[in-house]
Amino acid sequence: MHVDEQSAWHRIPKEYTCDNFKQLHTETYLRESKKKKKKIERNPSSLSSFKSRPGEEVRTVMMMKSKQEADKPTGMPVIHPSSSSFRHARTPNVNFSSSPTSTSPKLFTLPLLPLPHILHTYAHHVRRAPRPQRSHHVITGTPGTGKSTHAALLAEESPVPLQHINVGEWVKERGLHEGYDEEWQSYTVDEDKVLDEIEPLTAEGGLILDWHTCEAFPERWADLVVVLRCDHTLLWERLEKRNYPLKKIQENNEAEIMDVVIDEARASYAPEVVVELRSESAEDMQANVARIVQWIEAWRRDHGVAE
Numbered sequence: 466m467h468v469d470e471q472s473a474w475h476r477i478p479k480e481y482t483c484d485n486f487k488q489l490h491t492e493t494y495l496r497e498s499k500k501k502k503k504k505i506e507r508n509p510s511s512l513s514s515f516k517s518r519p520g521e522e523v524r525t526v527m528m529m530k531s532k533q534e535a536d537k538p539t540g541m542p543v544i545h546p547s548s549s550s551f552r553h554a555r556t557p558n559v560n561f562s563s564s565p566t567s568t569s570p571k572l573f574t575l576p577l578l579p580l581p582h583i584l585h586t587y588a589h590h591v592r593r594a595p596r597p598q599r600s601h602h603v604i605t606g607t608p609g610t611g612k613s614t615h616a617a618l619l620a621e622e623s624p625v626p627l628q629h630i631n632v633g634e635w636v637k638e639r640g641l642h643e644g645y646d647e648e649w650q651s652y653t654v655d656e657d658k659v660l661d662e663i664e665p666l667t668a669e670g671g672l673i674l675d676w677h678t679c680e681a682f683p684e685r686w687a688d689l690v691v692v693l694r695c696d697h698t699l700l701w702e703r704l705e706k707r708n709y710p711l712k713k714i715q716e717n718n719e720a721e722i723m724d725v726v727i728d729e730a731r732a733s734y735a736p737e738v739v740v741e742l743r744s745e746s747a748e749d750m751q752a753n754v755a756r757i758v759q760w761i762e763a764w765r766r767d768h769g770v771a772e
């Protein structure tokens with residue numbers, strides 16, 4: 466299958482050009498804020514760690530204003546998923562808006578920010594400047610949709626070495642949990658431990674993070690987020706074969722019907738990195754992996770690391 470620049474799932478903006486930097490940074494900040502907010506809602510005691518930087522609330526308001534302006538056309542490519550249907554989501558439209566960069570976030574907001582904060586932000590991006598040579602991939606979906614099978618095949622067929630991390634297995638093997646829940650027959654995951662365990666591996670790039678949830682991962686760990694989907698009756702059969710308790714099968718089945726994982730992915734990452742793929746047959750799996758491989762090759766060309 467040929468994938469050219471226009472029909473690729475998305476084009477990754479050149480992160481370190483000045484105009485894109487401002488827009489990207491603003492959008493990333495807003496999404497990160499949303500994640501932090503979710504975490505605070507789950508665990509109010511974590512609030513203090515998120516308020517440690519001076520001027521945080523002020524900055525949020527400023528960024529909200531900038532975001533409204535950043536949403537206007539800026540002359541950079543803007544990619545929209547073409548449809549809510551995941552079959553159509555495979556071929557997003559690419560719009561190149563024509564107006565120049567005059568509507569990008571205004572610098573006049575900056576003097577209101579505390580200087581240490583500006584320096585912190587600048588230093589953060591300078592530290593991030595050497596980008597990984599390999600892309601990171603998240604493969605997510607309701608349990609049983611085929612994440613591990615896809616990830617294993619992708620690791621085999623990728624043009625560059627990729628490390629498959631089955632997060633569920635890591636939770637068990639490395640004790641990244643708070644104990645076993647007999648009723649649900651599953652471990653209560655300690656997300657902080659999971660993130661701490663993965664973090665040292667992320668600098669080089671090239672991870673496949675295989676988990677049924679994805680919102681906990683920082684955005685920089687996800688150049689591509691693949692959400693696998695499966696017809697719910699087929700999914701039921703797959704889970705029955707695992708001898709899961711009825712309650713667990715029902716819960717997973719409902720999650721698939723209610724679009725829980727795809728909604729979470731869309732709420733957590735930029736739309737252009739999230740792609741939804743069917744995983745109902747061996748042919749689906751082969752085609753999906755072939756497309757991810759093509760995406761990896763496109764990513765490498767875009768980042769100047771192709772041989």
Ligand SMILES: Nc1ncnc2c1ncn2[C@@H]1O[C@H](COP(=O)(O)OP(=O)(O)OP(=O)(O)O)[C@@H](O)[C@H]1O
Binds near residue numbers: 611615677745
């Ligand atoms: N596209 C597919 N076509 C046919 N069978 C599939 C497909 N994807 C997965 N399966 C089968 O479904 C079962 C579950 O697959 P797999 O373990 O990869 O799912 P998973 O999403 O990783 O599950 P979990 O989240 O519980 O680890 C396996 O028996 C696998 O062979």
